[in-house]
Amino acid sequence: MTMNRLLLAALLAPAFATSTAQAQAPAKGVADDIFADHPSMDRNAVVMPGPDAKPVVPFFAERPIGDASIARTADGGWILTGTPLRSGARHGVALWTSIDGKSWKGWGPARIAGNGIAPGDVSERYLAPSVTVARGGLYLAFSDKTGCARIATGTTPGGSFAASPCLVEDTSDASLFVDRDGTGYLLWGGGYIAKLRPGFQKLAEAPRFLKPDQKLFAAHPPVGKDWPVRTRVGRTGATMFRDGDRYLLAASEVTGRMRTATEDLFIAEGPTPYGPFSMRMLAVPHAGRGAIVRRDDGGLATAYNPKCEDGFALFCEQVGLVPLERAPDGRLRQAASVLTEDSAVAARRPLITGETMRDPSVTLGGDGFYYLVGTLDGYGYHKPEGGVKLWRSADLRQWDAVGLVWRWEDMGYDFGGNIAELWAPEIKWVARDRTYYLAFSVMERGVGGKTWLYRSSSGKAEGPYQNVTTSYLVEGIDGFPFEDDDGLYFLWGGGRIAKLNAARSGFDGPVRTLADVDGDAVGYEGNGLIKVNGVYFLTGAEWHGPLRTHGTYDMMYGTSKSLFGPYSQRRMGAPHGGHGTAFADKQGRYWYTMFGNDPTAPWRMHFGLVPIDIGDPASIGVPRIDAARE
Incomplete structure (x- = not known):
């Protein structure tokens, strides 16, 4: 089973889900600065679904289109354009209108003429056109077949449009923004802009590129995978919208989140x-290119028009509408009323919300109870506070x-x-020893991590x-005891x-490194093991996409018929799952623990469970949940 089998029904939550208390204690001093502004903080959340959140649904499905651009008409209706796909006419700028956002009238390719463009010329295929309604006019921005950005001016969808001369050469994703005073601005690519002269027939200035203010990074420059945050807002589809006294610049980019072609909208x-x-x-x-519009209630919304390459989009080549809301810090994000991801994880809820938890570990004990431990107190108890807490x-x-x-x-010590x-405690019932083992790591500033192993004497x-x-067992973090047929093993690091010796005080044999067939680690941290029908499933945590800003912390896995591998090429198991533990329940069903470590996870830093489906000897998937939300 692969994650591509996840359908819209998979977004329904389990019957035993609890309410979403998202309160989170502020982080205190930490062993290093990696948590100073971590994606797991609620203040960085992109997704904060409410208990009644519903998946976004298409409101336009007349024909497959991409690069959707949408605007409101003076009478409160809607007008839409985009890149026509599949069958039917694909030249020019196709237009559709609707009074209520439900029934749509197609006008076919707009009748554009002038400055070298002949009406109905089927060789003129315009990719990613945009539509703007302003000051009694209807404007179409597009790049012609030679790559020249133009603006066609008209008044009605079924009327004629007069094309401007070439405004900018070698462009894509052209759009027009008209300010309240009638000043027009041409935007293209991922953020180029130039003011237009009245009438929109010529540029009034040299183009410039819009990007985040570099002063924002003077004290804390981005590092590693975070470099995109300082160089641009997006790569494609730049559009502008005015909200009060603020100018919103939106653009899209494929960042590689979730190990798939997620084209996300940035603002x-x-x-x-x-x-x-x-x-x-x-x-x-997953929004793709998203034009911002005003909703009937005065709020803002954006188009949702994913490409089919995005394996976690709710649909593709159709258009939905995602309401936006202001986060507590004032930034725009999708409203709590909607879901925009097609995964069984997207609508699940945490099970413990009274305190934060990371790296949750669950074991089914010899007494028939399930036991849980995890990293507590934000990002770990500081010595001498706290310890390991059990549920x-x-x-x-x-x-x-x-x-x-x-x-x-x-x-x-x-x-x-x-x-x-104190990080990543792991609890494990070991049947051959008829007792429980507790592994945990301690991260020490300027030194690194070490891992201890304790055994219940009762x-x-x-x-x-x-x-x-008498001391720590290994250098490194994320210890995991694993019981196999021939003994007890200890897994840690990446x-x-x-194999542990009979006294469990050291190792009986060499230390090996588990890797997939390409020689890659299945996860850079948080590895765990389960064995099902003679097949070993090695799980691990991996970041995909921009790490510190908008990446996802996903559970990866590989399989092997030998404990020491090599394991199959690593694959996605549970999106947003990250560092967790796979285990079987009393009915033989499998689960994976999850805590939410990235801004697009359905919650952050609370314990929850995700069902995993081991559908054949070589795959893990997150199954569909067909029961209704309760």
Whole structure:
């Protein structure tokens, strides 16, 4: 099974989902600065679905189109254009209108003529045209077959349009913005702009490129995969809209989120058409090129017109409308009333909302109860505060806090005054030893991470727990005990593994590294293992897309009939799943724990469960959920 099988019905939440309390304590000092403005913070959220959020649906499906551009008419109706696809006429600028946004009238290719363009010339195929309604006129912006940006002026969809001369050569995605005073601006590409002379027949100035204000990055320049945030708002489809005294610059870009061609809509804002613009923010995932319009209630909305290459879009080559809302910090994002992603993860809800949790780990114990631990207190308890807290459940629905089962004072290790944070505890029932093991990592400022392994001396999940050795077990983070037929193994880091000795105090044999057939790590952190019908499933966490800004933290997996691999080429298992634990419940169904670590996850830093479907010996998928939301 692949993720491409996920359909709209997969967006329905489980019957035992709880309400979404999204409160999140502010982050305190951390072992390094990686959490200073982390995507898992609610203030960075792009998606904050409400309990009654519904998937966006097409409101235009008359024929397949791409690069949709939409505007409102003076009487409150709608006018739409785009790139016609598949069968039928594909030349010129096709137009459709609607009074109510439900029934559409097609006008065919607009009758554009003048300055070398002949009406009805089928060789004139205009890609990504746009439509603008302003000051009693109807304007079509497009790039002709030679790559020249033009504006055609008319008054009605069925009337004639007079084409301007070539305004800019070698352009794409041309659009027109008309300000309240009648001044027109031509935009194209991912953010080029030039003011037009009255009548829109010639440029009034040299073009310039719009981008986020560089002063925003003076103190904290982007690093790594975050470089796009300082160089542009998007790559294609730049459009502008005025909201009060603010100018909204929207553009789209394929960033590689979710390991697929997600074409997302980004928005930046400024006090003038030239800025200075705010840092670009992801506003609507999967939207494609999205023109901003005013809704009937006065709010804003944007077109949703994904390409079929996006494996997680709700539909493709049709047009929907996504309402926008203001986040607490004032930026625009999709409203809480809608869902824009086609995955079974998109509409699920966390199960514990009373406190934050990262890296959740669940095991089915020998007593028939499920036990849960995770990274707490935002981004990990600081020594000497807190420890490892345990929850228990009989049915995976209701989770009751047991309390702290391990505290720092039990460690007996001196960190020399460095800041030390407790990360990624993992709990595992080991049947052959008839007891529970607790692994956890400590990240120490300026030193790195180490991982400890503790064992319950009572055979109970609540402990007490004792260190299997006199110090840490391994250098590195994200320890995971795995019980196989021939013994107990310990997995950590990005795929290192070794067999524990009989005393569990060290290793009996060499340390190996698990990798896929290409030699790549299945995940750079958070590896785990399950074995199903003789097949090993190695899971791991990986970032896709811009890491610090708009990427996704996904669960990857590979399979092998040998514990040491090589594993199959890594594939997506659960979008937004990231660092979690796969386990079987009492009915033999499989689940994956999830906490939400990126701005397009359905929640952030709370424990939840995602069903995983092991449909054949070589794949993991997130199954459709056909039951209605309760």
